[in-house]
Amino acid sequence: MLPAIAAPPQRLDQPDPLDHSFAQTYIRAYRWMLLARLTEEKLANLYRGGKVQGGVFLGKGQEAVSVAVGISLRRGDVFAPLIRDQAGRFAFGESILDCTRTYLGSRLGPMRGRDGNVHRGRPDEGMLPMISHLGAMIPVVAGTLLARKFRGQFGTVGATCIGDGGTSTGAFHEALNLAAVERLPLVVVVANNQYAYSTPNDRQFACRDLVDKAVGYGIEGHSVDGTSLADCLEVLGRAVDQARGGGGPQLVVASLLRLVGHGEHDDASYIDPALRNSSLGLDCLTLAEQHIVDSDWADGAALAAWKEDAQQQVEEAVATTTREPAPDPNEEDWCALASRHLRDGFVTE
Amino acid sequence: MITYLEAIREAQARALADDPRVYIYGQDVGAFGGAFKATKGLAKEYPGRVIDAPISEDAMIGSAIGAALEGMRPIIEVQFADFSTVGFNQVVNQAATLHWRTNIPCPITVRLPSGGTSGAGPFHSQSMEALYAHYPGLIVMTPATVEDAYSMLLEAVAIDDPVIFCEHKYLYYHLKADALPTEATPTGKARIARAGRDATIVTYSAMVHEAIACADELATEGWEIEVIDLRSVKPLDTDTVLASVARTGRLLAVGEAWPWGGVTAEIVARVATDGFGLLDVPPMRLNAKDTPVPFHPNLWGTHRPTARSIAAKLRDLLRL
Ligand SMILES: Cc1ncc(C[n+]2csc(CCOP(=O)(O)OP(=O)(O)O)c2C)c(N)n1
Ligand SMILES: [Mg+2]
Numbered sequence: 232m233l234p235a236i237a238a239p240p241q242r243l244d245q246p247d248p249l250d251h252s253f254a255q256t257y258i259r260a261y262r263w264m265l266l267a268r269l270t271e272e273k274l275a276n277l278y279r280g281g282k283v284q285g286g287v288f289l290g291k292g293q294e295a296v297s298v299a300v301g302i303s304l305r306r307g308d309v310f311a312p313l314i315r316d317q318a319g320r321f322a323f324g325e326s327i328l329d330c331t332r333t334y335l336g337s338r339l340g341p342m343r344g345r346d347g348n349v350h351r352g353r354p355d356e357g358m359l360p361m362i363s364h365l366g367a368m369i370p371v372v373a374g375t376l377l378a379r380k381f382r383g384q385f386g387t388v389g390a391t392c393i394g395d396g397g398t399s400t401g402a403f404h405e406a407l408n409l410a411a412v413e414r415l416p417l418v419v420v421v422a423n424n425q426y427a428y429s430t431p432n433d434r435q436f437a438c439r440d441l442v443d444k445a446v447g448y449g450i451e452g453h454s455v456d457g458t459s460l461a462d463c464l465e466v467l468g469r470a471v472d473q474a475r476g477g478g479g480p481q482l483v484v485a486s487l488l489r490l491v492g493h494g495e496h497d498d499a500s501y502i503d504p505a506l507r508n509s510s511l512g513l514d515c516l517t518l519a520e521q522h523i524v525d526s527d528w529a530d531g532a533a534l535a536a537w538k539e540d541a542q543q544q545v546e547e548a549v550a551t552t553t554r555e556p557a558p559d560p561n562e563e564d565w566c567a568l569a570s571r572h573l574r575d576g577f578v579t580e
Numbered sequence: 581m582i583t584y585l586e587a588i589r590e591a592q593a594r595a596l597a598d599d600p601r602v603y604i605y606g607q608d609v610g611a612f613g614g615a616f617k618a619t620k621g622l623a624k625e626y627p628g629r630v631i632d633a634p635i636s637e638d639a640m641i642g643s644a645i646g647a648a649l650e651g652m653r654p655i656i657e658v659q660f661a662d663f664s665t666v667g668f669n670q671v672v673n674q675a676a677t678l679h680w681r682t683n684i685p686c687p688i689t690v691r692l693p694s695g696g697t698s699g700a701g702p703f704h705s706q707s708m709e710a711l712y713a714h715y716p717g718l719i720v721m722t723p724a725t726v727e728d729a730y731s732m733l734l735e736a737v738a739i740d741d742p743v744i745f746c747e748h749k750y751l752y753y754h755l756k757a758d759a760l761p762t763e764a765t766p767t768g769k770a771r772i773a774r775a776g777r778d779a780t781i782v783t784y785s786a787m788v789h790e791a792i793a794c795a796d797e798l799a800t801e802g803w804e805i806e807v808i809d810l811r812s813v814k815p816l817d818t819d820t821v822l823a824s825v826a827r828t829g830r831l832l833a834v835g836e837a838w839p840w841g842g843v844t845a846e847i848v849a850r851v852a853t854d855g856f857g858l859l860d861v862p863p864m865r866l867n868a869k870d871t872p873v874p875f876h877p878n879l880w881g882t883h884r885p886t887a888r889s890i891a892a893k894l895r896d897l898l899r900l
Binding site for chain 1: 603628629633634636637638639640641642643644645646647648649650651652654666669670673674676677678679680681682684685686687716717719739740741767768814815816818850854
């Protein structure tokens, strides 16, 4: 007879709230969320002061799901964030200077003034720079994974985020279907904030729940409460693990509300007050902070110190960026090709 | 003898053989060998590297961009150029902007079986080169010969930028050469397909052959017509065009695509702005008619330029 097992094995999908490493992950995630929130508040201020060229698009209320994506990924994975993913970008490894430099148009930023605000990335470090066209990044992430499959390279994951509105695009459908056919380790995270700009979900799709789309593609679907950091960490962690372990594409749908306008030009007056006052309208950052306090993971002094530290990072990054040179049209080479010898001389003159 | 289509197959076979980063992705390209058989036998020769795609042009081209970021050299076969509209966004907004935005190249080749054939109709006949050439960041090739179909496709795969490879379906079986070329003219260099001194026809792709047939006909009347094959419409070899017009003083730009804007308008604009003094008479253009491409051969034969309609236009030009 085999000896009886002393204690029931820990279920992987239910992190023990007393688990030390879970508390550490949670706090790390919280601090990225905090840094994202403070960075974005600063960007909003700069925008109102006329210091930002172009628009500012914020992720207030969406930090929990975003950070959970970034923190579940590893070096070597691929991440294509979208407009409301400052928290996830930080957690994946983006420096705050990449953010401020792109928003403020520094020549030293990764986009060198050629592209702005959320349209930034470092493809050679696995972070793909979004184009504006919604849905368009999903097939590109799928392609990076396809290449790895060709090379027999397994164990990495590609993740990308999209909104409820973006699920209506052909690209979303085509890419999920392709990824399912090739059984790629792709994680597509839908931040269902109930609106696409001003358009409510009942004008966007007619299915009962977006996660039901997973069944249609023959892939795994996950629902998550986007206001709960614990829930987001758990579900995203599981989805990423499953993709990494060969479980094929994963569709994660987070329910939440964006707590700002579509962009900083927008007052979001169209958002139904009943939704605002529902549990969807809770602020994931406030809830996370409360959870840390309630769990005795940190005291008020520690929380204040974290805020102070984040605020200082933001101020330093902005101060540094403001001193940097803007792009110079006379030094710009105005060549879109990598093969310079093939540029059309007549057009470029 | 080797056909234009076989040259395309051979170029892909060689690309697969020479470069492990190359793979081919498109509808029915695998065991079936492609709608036109441009990948015949390749899936068997190169297992796992010639792959059937779902009917998802956006995702096919989008995924090629992702794979290129990973260091691959994808060749995407769009079943007919016409269907590339479904993947247009990925080409013009993603592939074409990537290097400029990030300094990271995007070496993808998108093969577009292009142009009209008898009976093909509005949705299997289009010439898309001008649309793509309009966008910065793309190379647009329009080979007119078996030799160019082979060597330019190999060059397309080697180039670090996205290449739109417009191969003409009418030439697939019609055009034959004795052997594959051993040397290649570099991309960006036009070719004088037929030398002459009385007028210059500038054209590309299947229209090169209509232009040569027209020049042969006019030669019997004593006219010597120069025919320039652009080979690639972007980059466009303006120098060769201007040098020819300097010799002849007369220009006719011919294209199978529609008349509004496009390659022929670009040629006339360039010669008018940079070579106005070289012209003895106003330049002329000849294009397809401004309607969708008709299905019935009687209509199609009149919709697109032919040796006969080019000759009529040229007689006007010579009489001026
Ligand atoms: C293909 C495409 N069409 C239109 C737009 C313009 N646009 C930008 S954001 C947006 C709404 C997006 O809504 P959703 O996907 O729900 O994301 P959210 O803004 O709510 O995060 C629209 C219509 C776009 N960027 N791309
Ligand atoms: Mg939305």
